[in-house]
Structures are given as structure tokens and as C-alpha cells.
Amino acid sequence: MTLSQMVEALKEKFSDAALHSTEFRGEQTLHIAFSAIPAVLKYCRDELAFDYLVDISALDQLGEEPRFEMVYELYGLSHHAHLRIRSKIPDGESVPSVTSIWPTADWHEREVWDMMGISFSSHPNLKRILMWEGYPYFPLRKDFPLAGKPSDLPEVGFTRPAPMADGPFVTSAGAKDTVAREPRAKRVD
Amino acid sequence: MVAPAESAETLAAYDSKIEGNVIITKLDAAVNWMRKNSLWPMPMGLACCAIEMMAAACSRYDLSRFGMEVMRFSPRQADVMIVAGTVTYKMALAVKRIWDQMPEPKWCIAMGACASSGGMYRSYATLQGIDNLIPVDVYISGCPPRPEALLEGLMRLQKKIETEHSIVDQKKELIQELVA
Numbered sequence: 001m002t003l004s005q006m007v008e009a010l011k012e013k014f015s016d017a018a019l020h021s022t023e024f025r026g027e028q029t030l031h032i033a034f035s036a037i038p039a040v041l042k043y044c045r046d047e048l049a050f051d052y053l054v055d056i057s058a059l060d061q062l063g064e065e066p067r068f069e070m071v072y073e074l075y076g077l078s079h080h081a082h083l084r085i086r087s088k089i090p091d092g093e094s095v096p097s098v099t100s101i102w103p104t105a106d107w108h109e110r111e112v113w114d115m116m117g118i119s120f121s122s123h124p125n126l127k128r129i130l131m132w133e134g135y136p137y138f139p140l141r142k143d144f145p146l147a148g149k150p151s152d153l154p155e156v157g158f159t160r161p162a163p164m165a166d167g168p169f170v171t172s173a174g175a176k177d178t179v180a181r182e183p184r185a186k187r188v189d
Numbered sequence: 190m191v192a193p194a195e196s197a198e199t200l201a202a203y204d205s206k207i208e209g210n211v212i213i214t215k216l217d218a219a220v221n222w223m224r225k226n227s228l229w230p231m232p233m234g235l236a237c238c239a240i241e242m243m244a245a246a247c248s249r250y251d252l253s254r255f256g257m258e259v260m261r262f263s264p265r266q267a268d269v270m271i272v273a274g275t276v277t278y279k280m281a282l283a284v285k286r287i288w289d290q291m292p293e294p295k296w297c298i299a300m301g302a303c304a305s306s307g308g309m310y311r312s313y314a315t316l317q318g319i320d321n322l323i324p325v326d327v328y329i330s331g332c333p334p335r336p337e338a339l340l341e342g343l344m345r346l347q348k349k350i351e352t353e354h355s356i357v358d359q360k361k362e363l364i365q366e367l368v369a
Contacts, residue, residue: 049274131314132279139313148313159278162311 002083029084038096050074055107058116062142066090097123115140225257225350229265236274238301240334245336264290275303276316302332319328
């Protein structure tokens with residue numbers, strides 16, 4: 001079964017949850033409804049032989065509704081196909097954990113919780129993985145400043161805002177030439 | 190056995206038996222000379238700078254030429270902490286705690302851009318220079334610095350140790366305590 005056939009099979013099986021799929025340079029992405037995450041992913045592993053969960057990440061589409069989006073990167077070691085599953089998550093909603101499907105999801109979901117503040121239901125050990133327990137912010141959210149915010153947890157850790165020195169210096173993706181794409185100071189007030 | 194009575198001649202300053210084996214110097218100079226030639230580093234390797242530090246300790250660059258090869262992984266046995274790499278806020282208080290456990294006298298080297306100033310990491314996660322937490326004696330530029338730069342930094346530290354006057358200071362403190 002080719003990758004596009006697998007996507008078609010998924011769309012047929014979950015006709016009400018699979019919203020649409022996109023293809024870009026041979027990469028297939030399937031967008032699904034939030035409630036169908038565990039069922040679709042379990043089907044992917046058991047029936048479509050996606051036995052390897054490469055990564056879990058999340059996006060913060062600040063200003064859009066729903067705000068967050070989960071991204072699951074799947075791979076099959078027997079058929080070498082790569083499938084991306086995306087699902088929009090409303091703010092404050094708990095996502096069903098997929099640790100019962102792929103145990104490796106444990107740390108990936110902890111990272112998503114730590115950086116984005118998306119919580120997972122039925123996760124065996126949902127605590128911060130990069131920052132320390134008690135750090136009060138979710139630093140990869142779009143409304144978190146690049147320089148950071150001050151925090152203090154005695155004997156454990158502290159943070160101070162970093163001096164931006166007329167930065168941040170960011171590239172302009174899609175600008176007309178390399179000069180325009182170079183990192184430049186961009187103030188976001 | 191009765192020792193022979195000492196004549197006035199044997200008590201004189203000149204004694205042919207110890208000629209050439211006595212050096213007259215300041216106590217501070219002697220102490221500094223001993224300290225600077227056996228600097229035992231505490232390798233605080235936190236990022237890629239640590240790889241260059243390891244290279245500096247290996248045979249090609251060979252820190253032991255300067256008496257600094259005894260890397261101690263226990264802070265209680267170390268004289269100089271080489272902070273080599275990015276100090277994240279998560280690691281910052283651990284570095285401070287290890288520094289606090291090092292016995293005096295102690296020195297600190299901030300190796301590379303990250304340890305000196307946060308380097309390219311102007312972010313919520315990175316301490317903007319280890320000098321926010323502990324006093325730094327020598328800053329080494331580079332990202333990462335080459336082993337030669339670390340050697341230069343350690344030799345600068347030796348130069349700095351030469352200029353210290355701990356015994357003179359102790360004497361002053363002692364006199365002040367006696368007066369008070």
C-alpha cells in the first residue's frame with residue numbers, strides 16, 4: 001500500500017473525523033478532528049504499520065480559533081513511509097495521551113506540556129522536562145516575550161529577562177533577495 | 190653523649206653546608222609561586238567549549254606543561270573552576286553550589302562567549318554570563334575558544350596569581366584584630 005493509499009484508507013475509515021489532507025513534495029499531512037486523535041493514531045499503528053513515532057510537536061496559532069495545533073510525525077520501519085497527522089486543539093483543552101500507543105510519546109508530550117502548556121489526559125508522568133517544576137510560564141507560546149520574564153524559585157532556579165540590545169534580529173522569510181532576508185533588528189512592541 | 194660546646198664561629202650566618210640551597214624571598218612570592226604552578230582545575234564542561242577544554246588537556250596541547258593537568262571532578266580538591274559552555278538557568282544554581290564548595294583560595298575562568306555573556310543565546314533559558322553568580326578572574330573570548338586561547342587564559346590567571354598578596358593582607362587583618 002502506498003502512502004497516498006494509506007491516507008485514502010484513513011479518510012474512508014474515519015470519514016467524519018478526517019477533515020482533509022495535503023501533499024507537499026511527497027509528504028502527506030492529514031488533518032483530523034481533536035476528538036479522534038487516539039482512534040486514528042491507534043489505527044495508524046495497528047493497521048497501517050506506522051510502528052515508529054518520530055516526534056510530537058505543537059503550534060501556537062495565536063489569534064486563531066482554536067489556538068493550538070498538535071503535530072504527530074509517524075514512520076513505518078517496514079514500508080518506510082512518513083505520515084504527518086495534525087489536529088487543532090482549543091485553548092485549555094486536554095489532549096488524550098498516546099503513551100499507550102507508543103511509549104516514546106512520554107517525553108515528547110512532556111516537552112509539549114513544558115513549552116506550550118498543552119496538558120495531556122491519562123499521561124503517566126506529566127511534569128516539566130526542560131524547565132524545572134515550579135517555573136511559572138510556557139516559553140514557546142507566542143505571547144511569551146523572546147527575552148523571557150523574571151521568575152524566582154528559591155534553591156531551585158531563577159530567570160531574568162535577557163538584554164535584547166536593539167534586537168531581536170530575525171530573518172524575513174520569503175523576502176525578495178538574500179540581502180532582504182538577512183537577520184535584521186525587528187522591534188515588536 | 191654531650192654535645193661539643195658551640196663556638197661563636199659556627200653560629201655565624203655563613204655555613205658552607207647549606208650554601209646554594211637557601212633562597213631569600215617574600216612569603217607571598219613563595220606562596221604565589223606554589224599556587225600558580227599547581228592549579229587544579231574543576232572542569233565545568235557545559236557545552237562545546239568543554240570539547241576544546243578536553244583537547245587542551247590532551248597530548249597535542251598538553252596543559253600539564255603548566256601544571257594545570259590535574260582535572261578534579263570534586264570541587265573540594267580544585268583551585269580554579271573553568272566554566273566551559275552555556276550556563277542555562279536550570280544549571281546556574283548547580284554551578285553556584287559547586288563553586289561554593291571549592292576551598293579558598295579559588296579562581297574562576299569564564300571560557301567562551303556563552304559563559305562570559307550568554308553568547309548567542311539571548312533567551313529566557315540562558316544566564317547572561319556566569320559573572321551574574323560567581324566572580325570571574327579571566328574571560329576567554331571565542332565560540333568556542335581554541336585550546337591555545339584556554340592556555341593563554343590560564344597563563345593570564347597565573348600572572349594574576351603572581352600579583353596577589355594574601356599573606357600581607359592576613360598580617361594586616363591580624364594586626365587590626367589585635368589593636369581592636
